Amino acid sequence: MNNVLIIGTGHMGEQILKAMTQNLSKTEYKITIINRNESKSINLAKNYGCNCLKNINESNINDFNIFILALDQMMQKIFLKTFQ
Known part of the structure; x- marks a missing residue:
């Protein structure tokens, strides 16, 4: 089983999510998805039949073996500081 975490569900992240749920x-x-807007994550998870995290600390990052960062450059820097 491959555990995928999509970080960011803006325009790009949602299209990746859509393609993955339709083709995999x-x-x-x-x-699993995570986004800074929790209600959006919950709605997308329901629509696409996937899981969502309310925050990154809700799960062990080692549970995932595929990560997709669908964030702009500024948000990537902020997010990656979480793991330093």
């Missing part, structure tokens, strides 16, 4: 086997890929 749910038995081989478990997709």
